[in-house]
Amino acid sequence: MIYTPEKYSIPDEKMKPFIDKNEILEILKRTESPTKELVREVIKKSLNKKRLSLEETSILINANSEELINEIKQGAKTLKEQVYGQRIVLFAPLYVGNLCINNCKYCGYKASNTSVKRVTLNEKELIKQVEALEDTGQKRLILVYGEHPKYDPEFIAKSVKTVYNVKKGNGEIRRVNINAAPLDIEGFRTVKKSEIGTYQIFQETYHIDTYNDVHISGIKSNFDWRLTSLDRAQEAGIDDVGIGALFGLYDWRFEVMGLVRHVNHFEAVYKVGPHTISFPRLQNASGLDIDKKHLVSDKDFTKLVAILRLAVPYTGMILTARESSKIRDEIMEFGISQIDGGTNIEMGGYTNESEEQELDNEQFQINDNRSLGEIIEELVEKEHIPSFCTACYRVGRTGEHFMEFSVPGFIKSYCQPNAILTMVEYLEDYAKPELKEKGYNMINKKLINYTDKKFKSKLLERIEKVKKGERDLYF
């Protein structure tokens, strides 16, 4: 199925574009210079686990004194402690193909870049990549595809099935998420049948003039087709969707408002917000062909992530290896729920013998080059519990981000014990002796906090079973 411009009709009432540029600009202007009391009131509302309105989000955006910014960050940290517990879910991206018909000014894979080697992994190559990832202990992948007629719904569905079928030793992939081009409703239905997890499509920028400027040609240059894409996914039954903005294309304040507006839209129409929000940030690079005045400083970036945490307390937040380990460590404290580890975005990169990634062949630059083992070790040292948990999706506990937020004890009853069980699997199957020791020390410390004796004995029983060779046990 080839996606042609004739398919750009937006047939359903619900799928009307919902971003009003002037409304966002007007709210940002109206809430300029908020009082301290007002900012504190908004933080307090969020700490009561209430999603913020556009106006309230804008009040936090416009809080500019050091004192208030620190309070916003502290609020995000408190919320993390109250809602998210200490587990961090780990995943890896896997690029399936970098053919692309679009010309996005900011992307190394744009069609006009003829110096890029265009590759689509065949079945055998895909299996090899997955085996290499399983060898490191990964259990969750996000498959990434360029936008090209070759990557039609059948192709995507087939590659998902291939990935699920790869089993090596105790290795298996238990959840496959997708980052690919928008499809029509029928296309999303086809992909859904392959039992994908989240379908992720980032709007890149919610500011239409900037969008039109940076998306020069190709299907992606149609703002509305992309904006309404995850509505079509919802119509097709994919209720687990991920949104995101590429920070640095336009004013970060506007993009934060765009993301929150997108969340509001989903809640109003589908009664469930997006599963995750991502916030990749453009880094300054000599080849970057855009107006660089909107590149986001570390200071603003940490502030905006804290604001997003407060604005949508129940939505998972993904922080990728585009950011340095220093920034990742700081922002992790604001309630990030997922990070990638051991990331390689070069085509076929997970089996590449070379230590150096070929920069010309990457979509963007990775700034956290630590291996999965190194990241796990650091998480353990900082008292986070690395998790490969996929339990909810497989037992039909959907909307789990909402449960995390709304059901007291959800983290304690599910996320944390499942994180511990997947961590024991990792320690038994993949960890070096030193990490194994550190990992079990950390787990023993966490176990002390379980006061419910009945539950604790169930958990201990399952830990023993995993140590003896059983796999994939969860609550």
Ligand code: SF4
């Ligand atoms: Fe193609 Fe995506 Fe890159 Fe745009 S961002 S050029 S659609 S790969």
Ligand code: SF4
């Ligand atoms: Fe995610 Fe559910 Fe596992 Fe918690 S228990 S980490 S919500 S899959």
